[in-house]
Amino acid sequence: MTGAGTDARPARRRHAEHVMGTVVSFDVPASAGEPHGDAPLGRAVRWLHWVDATFSPYRDDSDVTRFGRGAVPLAECAPELAEVLEACAAISARSGGYFTTTPGGRFDPSGYVKGWAVERAAAILTAGGSAEHSVNGGGDVQCAGDRLWRIGIADPLRPGRLALVVAGRNLAVATSGVAERGAHIVDPYTGQPPAGLASLTLVGARLAETDAYATAAFAMGSAARDWVEGLDGYEAFAITAAGGTWQTSGFDRYLG
Amino acid sequence: MANTAYGPVQIQLIERSGKIVKVAVLVQPTNTLHDVQIGEFAFPKLISETLAAQSSKIDAVSGATYTSAGYVKSLQSALDKRS
Numbered sequence: 001m002t003g004a005g006t007d008a009r010p011a012r013r014r015h016a017e018h019v020m021g022t023v024v025s026f027d028v029p030a031s032a033g034e035p036h037g038d039a040p041l042g043r044a045v046r047w048l049h050w051v052d053a054t055f056s057p058y059r060d061d062s063d064v065t066r067f068g069r070g071a072v073p074l075a076e077c078a079p080e081l082a083e084v085l086e087a088c089a090a091i092s093a094r095s096g097g098y099f100t101t102t103p104g105g106r107f108d109p110s111g112y113v114k115g116w117a118v119e120r121a122a123a124i125l126t127a128g129g130s131a132e133h134s135v136n137g138g139g140d141v142q143c144a145g146d147r148l149w150r151i152g153i154a155d156p157l158r159p160g161r162l163a164l165v166v167a168g169r170n171l172a173v174a175t176s177g178v179a180e181r182g183a184h185i186v187d188p189y190t191g192q193p194p195a196g197l198a199s200l201t202l203v204g205a206r207l208a209e210t211d212a213y214a215t216a217a218f219a220m221g222s223a224a225r226d227w228v229e230g231l232d233g234y235e236a237f238a239i240t241a242a243g244g245t246w247q248t249s250g251f252d253r254y255l256g
Numbered sequence: 257m258a259n260t261a262y263g264p265v266q267i268q269l270i271e272r273s274g275k276i277v278k279v280a281v282l283v284q285p286t287n288t289l290h291d292v293q294i295g296e297f298a299f300p301k302l303i304s305e306t307l308a309a310q311s312s313k314i315d316a317v318s319g320a321t322y323t324s325a326g327y328v329k330s331l332q333s334a335l336d337k338r339s
Contacts, residue, residue: 014335014336014337014338015336016327016333016336018324018327021323021324022321022322022323022324022327023322023324023327023332023333025316025332025335025336027315027316114321134315134316136316136317136318136332138321138322138327139317139318139319139320139321139322139330139332140318140321141316141318143315143316149315149316150313150314150315151314151315151316151317151318152314152316152317152318152331153317153318153319154317154318154319154320154330154331156319156320159329160329160331162314162317162331164278165278165314166318173316173318174318175318175319175320176320177319177320178320199319199320201318252270255270255278
C-alpha cells in the first residue's frame with residue numbers, strides 16, 4: 001500500500017521495537033519518519049529506550065534498582081521517578097492496595113511504567129504532528145485519533161485466536177492475564193495467583209492508568225467486576241479460567 | 257432459537273456497522289456427554305473463527321504481555337508484517 005492512485009488514505013508505517021523486555025509495535029503515518037531518525041517515530045523509540053535504561057528493575061545501574069536498594073535518594077534520580085511514584089501511590093490507594101510497587105517483595109514499579117511509557121510515546125507522536133497512530137506495548141495498546149480503532153482481544157485459553165473485538169476512538173486497551181512465563185500477577189494479600197480469571201481487559205482513555213488498573217483488577221479476581229463498575233471512564237471484559245465471560249454494564253458500547 | 261435433531265440451539269450475534277463483534281452460544285444441547293464435549297470444543301472454535309475471519313479489519317491485538325521471544329508467535333507480529 002503506497003497511498004498513491006485510488007487509495008486516498010495517507011501511507012502508513014508499521015514498526016516493531018524490541019525494548020523493555022517485550023516488543024512495542026507502532027502503527028503510524030509514514031510522515032512520522034524512520035524509527036532511528038530525528039522525526040517523531042525516532043523520538044518515541046528513543047524515549048522507550050530511555051525509560052528502559054532508567055526504570056528497569058533488571059539493570060543494576062537503573063535509577064529504579066539503585067533507589068530500590070537505598071543506594072541513592074529520590075532527589076538524585078531522574079525527576080520522572082518521583083512522578084511515577086506519585087501516580088503509583090494514587091493507583092494503589094484507589095485499588096485498595098491491589099496495585100503495588102512491590103509485587104515480588106522488592107521495589108518494581110513496572111506495572112505502571114510500561115503503560116505510562118507507551119502512552120507518552122503516543123503523545124510524542126501527537127506532538128510531532130501525527131493525527132492517527134497506535135502504540136502497542138506487548139499487548140497493551142494506546143490509540144490516538146478520531147478514526148474507529150479496532151482492537152482484537154487475544155483468547156487466553158486458545159492461543160492464536162481472538163475472543164472479542166473492541167472498537168473506539170482515542171482509546172486505551174490493556175489486558176492482564178496469566179503471561180506466557182507463568183502466573184506473574186499475584187494477589188498482594190495472599191501472595192498467590194488470583195483464582196478464577198484467565199484474563200481481564202480494561203478499556204479506558206489513557207494507557208498509564210488503564211494498564212495499572214487492569215493489573216489491579218486481575219489480581220482481585222471475581223471481585224474486579226464490582227470494583228470496575230465503580231470506576232468512572234473504565235469498562236472491563238473478563239474471561240474466566242473455566243472459559244466463561246463477564247463484562248461491566250457499559251462495555252457494550254465498545255463492541256464495534 | 258433453532259430446534260435441531262440434537263436439541264435446541266440458540267446463538268447470539270452482536271453486529272455493529274455490518275461487522276460481527278461478538279458471538280455467544282446462549283443455548284446448546286447438554287443431553288449426553290458427547291453433546292457437552294461438542295459444546296466445549298466446537299462452539300468456542302466456531303466463535304473464534306467467526307471473529308478471526310474478520311481479523312483483516314483489526315489494527316492491533318491486546319493480550320497478556322508477551323516476552324520479546326514470544327512476540328514472534330503473537331497475532332500482533334502477524335499484523336506488524338502487513339505493511
